[in-house]
Amino acid sequence: LSLPVLHKNFEWQLRRERIRDILTIPSVKSYSQKCLQIAWFMNVQDPPMSLLWPVDVKRGDITTTFRFFTRSGTILQHEVWPALLLTSDGPMMTKGVAQFK
Secondary structure, eight states, X not given: OHHHHHHHHHHHHHHHTTOGGGGGSHHHHHHHHHHHHHHHHHHSXXXXXXXXXXXXXXXXXHHHHEEESSOOOSSEEEEEEOEEESSXXXXXXXXEEEEEO
């Protein structure tokens, strides 16, 4: 019951940011609904699952928490996908993906 309301709020936010035309593409609308559904399910767990972004990781631990996208290295160029943790300080479910240089 909550997901349709959340998606309407998401659409409202896009309209507010003047990028409303993006949701007229059916595949984008479907993708955004599925992303919102997954995020909602992760959040209603007790305790909630957590996403870990490269900016939240200590410099020395970044290569153990994230796998490389197209280039390996030790210096972060940009993030591609966050790591997924079972809880905020819990075990890692899957490594994130990042572009290194």
